[in-house]
Amino acid sequence: MSKRKLSDQQTRRLNQKRHKSDAASNTDLEPGLVITNFGKRLLVETEKGEILSCAIRQHLGKLVAGDRVFWQADIEPGTGIVSENLQRHSLLSRPGFRGQTRMVAANIDIIGIVAPIEPGIHPDMIDRYLVAAAQLKLPCALIINKTDLLTTDEDWENLAEILLPYDELGIEIIPVSSQVEDGLEDLEDFLNNKTSVLVGPSGAGKSSLINALIPDLDIRTSQLSEATGLGVHTTTNSILYHLPKGGDIIDSPGVRQFSPAACSLTELESFYSDFEPFLGQCKFHNCSHTIEPDCAIKHAVEQGDIAESRYQSFQRLLTEFKTQTGNKPSNN
Structure with a gap:
């Protein structure tokens, strides 16, 4: 049996109802703050200080504590649906x-x-x-x-x-x-x-x-x-x-070992502010401060101007980033 087709008038009425429903949903949205993520649901605090267990619209992806969102009430009391995530600044x-x-x-x-x-x-x-x-x-x-x-x-x-x-x-x-x-x-x-x-x-x-x-x-x-x-x-x-x-x-949960985001050699150098006075003074412009001769960073470590522990942590991160990216972090 073929599907019964809607008349033009019925189609217009259906679209009008749909638009009204969408408009009503938008006006029902309220701001909230994500308190925690516990799997497929979030705990969201409303502006009134209430804590709701909320589902997440699939297109939003992962959310985390500190996210600011818009939510709307769900059928069950104390529940809601997060429909929008505001842009993060960090x-x-x-x-x-x-x-x-x-x-x-x-x-x-x-x-x-x-x-x-x-x-x-x-x-x-x-x-x-x-x-x-x-x-x-x-x-x-x-x-x-x-x-x-x-x-x-x-x-x-x-x-x-x-x-x-x-x-x-x-x-x-x-x-x-x-x-x-x-x-x-x-x-x-x-x-x-x-x-x-x-x-x-x-x-x-x-x-x-x-x-x-x-x-x-x-x-x-x-x-x-x-x-x-x-x-x-x-x-x-x-x-x-x-x-x-x-x-x-x-x-935040404790971890055995934390790793920052992998970055280039130049970026990593810039994140070690105690290296700054000696950068650009190495014999080679792309010096990795490992095996190269006449390295200003290694000389600063020998002179006590850079702590040995800081130099060692820099080298460990450099090696780690190389493993993660499959090649040596470059100055590019």
């Missing part, structure tokens, strides 16, 4: 499984690199996040956590030696301890009225710091867990919280 990502990129946080203003006394401070980790911050042109601070574990003058002197290269670079260093609530006021001042993300290795104590900054964090995480229906909250995805004194902070 996006921090890291490599995921099988070469995929995993987004960490969107629309951030500053990055807090959490380096713990235990299990240990690793300059290579710090340098990797500094490169990522430089790529995004974002300011950052080095947050030294668990300082209550420093019990002797020698402990503090050893810490000062490790941090000397970063102090000389003018990077803000904030010693804190959530255990004894030391240094939290300085951390609050750094975070005040900004959207920040705390990054660092597993065991750095990022969640403990946020817990110290936000007294009612347990209540908030319980509300988020209830909204997702996934039970007790754990930091497996980035989650945004509002700070009591103003601003937002995003707690």
